[in-house]
Amino acid sequence: MERHEIEAFLVLAEELHFRRTAERLGLAQGRVSQTIKKLERRLGVQLFERTSRRVALTPAGARLRDDLAPAYLRVRQAVARAVAAGKGFTGELHAGFSSQWAGDLLYQAAEVFTKAHPECAVRVHEVPLTDPFAALRAGQVDLQLTEFPVAEPDLEAGPVVFSEPRALLVPHRHPFARRASVSLEDLARTPLVTLSGDIPDYWREHHYPSRTPQGRTVVHGTAADSWAEVLALVATGRGVSPAALRAAQYHSRPCLAFVPLRDAPPVEYGLVWPRRCRTARVRAFCATVLERRAAQDDTPAPASPTGEGVPAGARPLTLSR
Structure with missing residues (x-):
């Protein structure tokens, strides 16, 4: 059996409808009918019973479907594994x-x-x-x-x-917590809680600027070893920290406030x-x-x-x- 014959037979055996089979295979309905008739002639047995109202498998067709479907699936899986191995997708x-x-x-x-x-x-x-x-x-x-x-x-x-939009993480009793938003210039008014560790200078400057856009000094206070420590240090009043506003969905708690940084890029x-x-x-x-x-x-x-x-x-x- 040719591959197109196998696929036409198995899809028709599943759909039991020539139009739906043709749509799934992307073929003309007449092409599917011709393929099945040609296959039946070559095998010498009728695989489907056809009337104007229904299509049904014959006993021979049902036997072929039961034997062929799992075998063809294994062939396709073997080919897929070979292709995946060749492309490095293993x-x-x-x-x-x-x-x-x-x-x-x-x-x-x-x-x-x-x-x-x-x-x-x-x-x-x-x-x-x-x-x-x-x-x-x-x-x-x-x-x-x-x-x-x-x-x-x-x-x-x-x-x-x-x-993600930018926010400033502050203690809930901090004056900034009562504002609708803060600006980058406000960073000069309170120490920043930053991250410690092996962080490149350019990365740290982008995360925790040392100056505001107008050139005012931003004080870097306590450095945390993790984001959990940042949350704890801010909650206990050790400083404030820039954050993605979305962090509020994951780290919201009564002792913290996420105040939008209105003039900061995302x-x-x-x-x-x-x-x-x-x-x-x-x-x-x-x-x-x-x-x-x-x-x-x-x-x-x-x-x-x-x-x-x-x-x-x-x-x-x-x-x-």
Whole structure:
């Protein structure tokens, strides 16, 4: 049997309707009918009973369906596994995130990706903001959805996947907590709680500026070892901290307030991977992340990173978290 005959027979055996079978196969209805008649003549048995009202399998047709369907499925699976192996879509892909909302998107993309590439498992891991690129460089993750900017010579970045409005995290009794919004100039009026660790200077300056737009000094106070420590330090009055406004959905508590930073650019998040690890598997997963995000917004996806990767610091980017 030819492949087109197998497919026509199995779909018709499922649908028992020539028009629906033709629609599923993308063929003319007459073409499906001719294929089935030709197959029956060659086999010398009738596979379907046809009347003006119904189509039904004959005993011979039912036997062929029961034997052929699982065998053809195994053939298709074998071919798919061979193609996946050839493209590098086997084994495990490790994806990192540095904020919970980025992690949510990665988990959704992983589910879609593994359905399309069942031979490749996707493992999602949180990476610490206090050492944002260590997991990439150590090979612990293949790519990462993280806060921009990223300007590392050994890393590449894709397009911005999504952005979030900026807020200032303050104690609930702080004077700023009673405001509808604050400005970047207000950062000079209170110490900032920042992050410690092996963070590049440009990244730290974007996250926690040392001066306001008008040149006023911003005091950096206590440095935290994690985002949980940032929350605790702010809650106990040690300072304030820039944050994505969306963090309020994940970290809302009575002792904290997220006040919009009205004149601050949004926090941008994008995909980053080592230049040496830009494989077909990584590119395919990046495309899945972009498609999944576009589906959430019902907007066209940004261009997927299928051409040359852009330098990871090539766009004007912003504070983070």
